[in-house]
Amino acid sequence: MKGVDHLAHERNKTEFDVDAMKIVWAGSRHAFELSDRMARLVASDPAFQKDGRIRLGRKELFKNTLRKAAHAWKRILELHLTEEEAGWLRNFVDEPSFTDLHWGMFVPAIKGQGTDEQQQKWLPLAYKMQIIGSYAQTELGHGSNVQGLETTATFDPETDEFVIHSPTLTSSKWWPGGLGKVSTHAIVYARLITNGQEHGVHGFIVQLRSLDDHMPIPGITIGDIGMKFGNGAYNTMDNGVLTFDHIRIPRNQMLMRVLQVTREGKCVKSNVPRQLIYGTMVFVRQTIVADASTALARAVCIATRYSAVRRQFGSQDGGMETQVIDYKTQQSRLFPLLASAYAFRFVGEWLKWLYTDVTQRLQANDFSILPEAHACTAGLKSLTTTATADAIEECRKLCGGHGYLCASGLPELFAVYVPACTYEGDNVVLLLQVARFLMKTVSQLGSGKKPVGTTAYLGRVQDLLQCCCDVQTAEDWLKPSVVLEAFEARSARMCVARAQNLSKFENPEDGFAELSADLVEASVAHCQLIVVSKFIDKLQQDIPGKGVNRQLQNLCYIYALNLLHKYLGDFLSTGCITPKQASLANDQLRSLYSQIRPNAIALVDAFNYTDHYLGSVLGRYDGNVYPKLYEEAWKDPLNDSVVPDGYHEYIHPMLKQQLRNARL
Numbered sequence: 248m249k250g251v252d253h254l255a256h257e258r259n260k261t262e263f264d265v266d267a268m269k270i271v272w273a274g275s276r277h278a279f280e281l282s283d284r285m286a287r288l289v290a291s292d293p294a295f296q297k298d299g300r301i302r303l304g305r306k307e308l309f310k311n312t313l314r315k316a317a318h319a320w321k322r323i324l325e326l327h328l329t330e331e332e333a334g335w336l337r338n339f340v341d342e343p344s345f346t347d348l349h350w351g352m353f354v355p356a357i358k359g360q361g362t363d364e365q366q367q368k369w370l371p372l373a374y375k376m377q378i379i380g381s382y383a384q385t386e387l388g389h390g391s392n393v394q395g396l397e398t399t400a401t402f403d404p405e406t407d408e409f410v411i412h413s414p415t416l417t418s419s420k421w422w423p424g425g426l427g428k429v430s431t432h433a434i435v436y437a438r439l440i441t442n443g444q445e446h447g448v449h450g451f452i453v454q455l456r457s458l459d460d461h462m463p464i465p466g467i468t469i470g471d472i473g474m475k476f477g478n479g480a481y482n483t484m485d486n487g488v489l490t491f492d493h494i495r496i497p498r499n500q501m502l503m504r505v506l507q508v509t510r511e512g513k514c515v516k517s518n519v520p521r522q523l524i525y526g527t528m529v530f531v532r533q534t535i536v537a538d539a540s541t542a543l544a545r546a547v548c549i550a551t552r553y554s555a556v557r558r559q560f561g562s563q564d565g566g567m568e569t570q571v572i573d574y575k576t577q578q579s580r581l582f583p584l585l586a587s588a589y590a591f592r593f594v595g596e597w598l599k600w601l602y603t604d605v606t607q608r609l610q611a612n613d614f615s616i617l618p619e620a621h622a623c624t625a626g627l628k629s630l631t632t633t634a635t636a637d638a639i640e641e642c643r644k645l646c647g648g649h650g651y652l653c654a655s656g657l658p659e660l661f662a663v664y665v666p667a668c669t670y671e672g673d674n675v676v677l678l679l680q681v682a683r684f685l686m687k688t689v690s691q692l693g694s695g696k697k698p699v700g701t702t703a704y705l706g707r708v709q710d711l712l713q714c715c716c717d718v719q720t721a722e723d724w725l726k727p728s729v730v731l732e733a734f735e736a737r738s739a740r741m742c743v744a745r746a747q748n749l750s751k752f753e754n755p756e757d758g759f760a761e762l763s764a765d766l767v768e769a770s771v772a773h774c775q776l777i778v779v780s781k782f783i784d785k786l787q788q789d790i791p792g793k794g795v796n797r798q799l800q801n802l803c804y805i806y807a808l809n810l811l812h813k814y815l816g817d818f819l820s821t822g823c824i825t826p827k828q829a830s831l832a833n834d835q836l837r838s839l840y841s842q843i844r845p846n847a848i849a850l851v852d853a854f855n856y857t858d859h860y861l862g863s864v865l866g867r868y869d870g871n872v873y874p875k876l877y878e879e880a881w882k883d884p885l886n887d888s889v890v891p892d893g894y895h896e897y898i899h900p901m902l903k904q905q906l907r908n909a910r911l
């Protein structure tokens with residue numbers, strides 16, 4: 248039986264078709280129906296219940312996750328789920344585990360970097376989970392600097408094998424997920440050496456554990472690197488340490504799509520360029536951007552529902568107190584995050600399209616788009632994960648004290664999410680890569696080379712350096728062309744100014760190092776422009792459903808104008824807008840907050856998250872927060888007994904001592 252909906256009065260205010268918005272959020276009716284079915288399947292299966300995860304010790308936590316992963320696999324087979332359905336199911340089980348790396352890194356690396364024969368041999372085994380793979384790149388001494396990796400892969404022509412070896416302590420592989428306890432195989436990145444010559448870092452498929460008894464292969468030392476940030480959180484994952492003592496693997500286990508080593512030990516480049524590796528990165532990073540919108544939407548859903556339930560102050564006449572969501576300060580912190588969730592969703596959707604486009608071009612041997620696609624995905628990975636990590640913490644604060652309780656779901660969401668700012672490329676290092684690409688693009692403008700894709704606007708740099716913002720009233724800020732031009736002009740002017748500063752250095756590398764903090768700012772401006780422009784593109788599509796487009800417009804302008812407000816220094820110092828226009832943007836922003844307010848609950852309902860997936864007492868669909876928080880408290884192990892364990896052993900003797908002293 249359904250209980251009382253404490254948020255019904257909020258849902259009654261809705262001015263748009265929520266079901267239609269659910270489809271927009273999911274990307275298509277097909278995606279909506281599929282994800283909805285999988286979410287409900289997981290939520291209704293007792294084997295996937297989340298209760299007590301944060302109260303488990305490390306070993307139990309890990310075993311619990313293995314059990315769930317095995318159960319998920321069993322259900323996938325029993326129900327004959329498609330690859331897409333299985334992906335959604337794993338997603339809703341919602342615990343970081345070895346399967347993330349197996350499907351998210353190991354399989355894509357073989358697909359992207361393996362030859363056709365290698366794919367035919369290894370992928371069926373991986374698809375059936377007859378082998379479990381990890382992605383072993385990072386070492387104790389080097390992560391970002393991949394060229395600094397020390398593990399060696401030396402070709403032995405006598406036996407037609409590679410010898411994989413860890414020559415130093417700092418060459419120990421360190422961090423790979425799923426490696427510590429579970430994986431049977433890994434893609435290991437090592438320095439390729441043939442005939443005494445080095446050929447850079449390449450990937451090798453290496454068996455780590457026996458498929459019979461799961462014992463490490465002799466010569467391999469392997470284990471878990473220890474507890475990580477947060478209590479439950481990422482500790483369900485066995486991030487591992489691994490060293491090799493002259494481990495031999497057949498020659499055909501080097502991933503050879505780009506470079507081949509012949510029987511004689513000669514290195515032969517294939518006609519596929521090394522940048523092909525970017526194709527895999529584009530895939531992995533587009534999934535990270537999609538995950539950012541999912542995590543951000545979760546936090547925002549919790550904070551929005553709770554902000555409508557929570558009341559503080561404001562009752563002059565003995566009536567109801569004010570819902571905290573009605574405070575303008577709460578709105579100005581919360582609604583830009585709601586808008587960001589939608590913005591990241593749409594840019595993620597576009598990245599998915601980009602990946603398909605890149606794949607098709609690669610198949611046609613057109614590699615021209617790869618550097619731009621790589622820079623764009625690197626930048627968007629950085630921008631969206633940083634913003635999401637910050638936003639989850641902001642949502643915690645928006646929920647006041649109760650946000651700090653694990654029952655809110657926010658501490659765990661934060662702890663699980665924050666490493667996204669580091670893995671798959673440290674976010675600052677990625678922005679520096681974007682900056683290099685932008686500076687190169689600007690430097691080639693004079694030679695007539697036309698910038699492509701997301702940098703195409705730089706082809707109009709002369710116009711953008713001179714244009715004047717055409718805003719006279721607050722409503723003018725609701726014109727897509729006005730917003731787009733302001734963001735393009737800001738980014739173009741920042742790029743050109745950085746390029747001019749760089750040209751003052753005799754050695755460009757010295758300049759790059761000295762100006763790196765400024766360069767990162769230009770990259771951020773460029774990436775924010777991409778997100779804004781993809782949101783505006785989305786509005787141009789034919790979106791069915793009463794009032795849906797209107798809500799999306801409001802969210803789009805909240806996203807853009809809030810950025811403009813936050814980065815006002817950039818817009819003013821580059822002369823893109825005047826202080827008066829900035830003030831008008833702020834007026835418009837306040838008006839948009841008022842328009843979003845009655846729709847806020849419905850806009851988070853459109854994420855279609857089950858209570859199981861949200862895992863938050865504060866974010867419950869029915870808004871029944873207080874009784875459930877009270878109930879939850881009594882589940883804590885400290886409340887198992889009225890008198891706590893340790894009372895008679897420690898506290899009681901101490902008190903007795905105090906009493907004796909007092910009597911003296």
Ligand SMILES: Cc1cc2nc3c(=O)[nH]c(=O)nc-3n(C[C@H](O)[C@H](O)[C@H](O)COP(=O)(O)OP(=O)(O)OC[C@H]3O[C@@H](n4cnc5c(N)ncnc54)[C@H](O)[C@@H]3O)c2cc1C
Pocket residue numbers: 348382383384385388389390391392421422423424481486666669670671672673674675676679
């Ligand atoms: C939860 C988690 C899971 C992971 N999973 C895997 C995995 O499955 N497989 C795997 O191989 N690895 C994995 N990693 C490792 C991850 O990829 C690396 O940690 C990441 O690439 C960053 O490298 P680093 O740790 O060496 O950081 P560092 O490069 O040492 O960064 C330290 C600081 O230096 C700064 N910095 C570094 N270089 C520069 C520069 N050139 N200019 C300016 N600043 C710089 C960074 O911004 C950062 O602030 C994982 C990490 C985490 C946290």
